[in-house]
Amino acid sequence: MSFDAVIDVKNVSKRFGGLVAVDDCSLRVERGSITGLIGPNGAGKSTLFNLVAGNIVPDSGQILFNGADVTGLSPHRLFGRGMLRTFQIAHEFSNMTALENLMMVPADQPGESLLTTWLKPGAVRAADAQVRRRALDVIDFLKLGHVKDELAGNLSGGQKKLLELGRTMMVDAKAVLLDEVAAGVNKTLLNDLAANIERMNTELGYTFFVIEHDMDLIGRLCDPVIVMAQGRVIAEGPMSEIRQNPEIVEAYFGSPVTVEATS
Ligand SMILES: Nc1ncnc2c1ncn2[C@@H]1O[C@H](COP(=O)(O)OP(=O)(O)OP(=O)(O)O)[C@@H](O)[C@H]1O
Secondary structure, eight states, X not given: OGGGEEEEEEEEEEEETTEEEEEEEEEEEETTOEEEEEOSTTSSHHHHHHHHTTSSOOSEEEEEETTEEOTTOOHHHHHHHTEEEOOOOOGGGTTSBHHHHHHTOOTTOGGGOHHHHHHOHHXXXXXXXXXXXXXXXXXXXXXXGGGTTSBGGGSOHHHHHHHHHHHHTTTTOSEEEXXXXXXXXXXHHHHHHHHHHHHHHHTTOOEEEEEOSOHHHHHHHOBSEEEEETTXXXXXXXXXXXXXXXXXXXXXXXXXXGGOOOO
């Protein structure tokens, strides 16, 4: 049913010069799902993410978010509607603590306006306290209490990823786009990260759309998995089915060994 799609990409195309990176592509991310997007290098996955996140504008087609046409809206406007994309913690935030990094996230903090500070100092203090409480809840949820006062720049790769995930929890996100979460994260923290994504999904109702090269992680987290090649969707289904499609395994992942069956 179409009203259950959080993200609905309809016949979207994007060219770069003579190259068609995304070619009349249609896909849907259902509410409450953790949907994976996989495919070989150059398949168009990042371009599709950039289109959905508003970083680039399609040449044709339509992108709906919660049923509303958001084609061409800026990332900032999409953020306001609850679509978030995780980004590496920017260099300028590495000298702030983990807790401060979270507290920086909410847009429209009254504390940001000098005039409000001057006119309503009480309101600003109350809002700041609320943001701090929420940040502490996020720290708690992600079990980052032991590093909350550590500078973000000193965190391990995995802890940084957790913090990036935490930033999405500072606003009422409806959908989170995750780009290569596993890159640079050790096995133990990757487990934590995956467990937190699952908890955000099941306990807090977040919908995730995930690009990932780590097939084990995709297999653990995502259902359905969408396979892209040459700018189009070529298959979609649970990873157990994708794994059994020898054509896809051979053609797009090189060797069946990288897509091990778990059962
Ligand atoms: N800004 C750009 N300018 C020109 N060509 C681009 C641009 N961005 C992507 N492309 C091209 O579009 C095609 C799709 O690239 P894209 O990065 O979306 O693929 P991908 O599936 O994310 O690949 P990877 O897994 O390697 O990141 C590639 O041929 C790429 O070279």
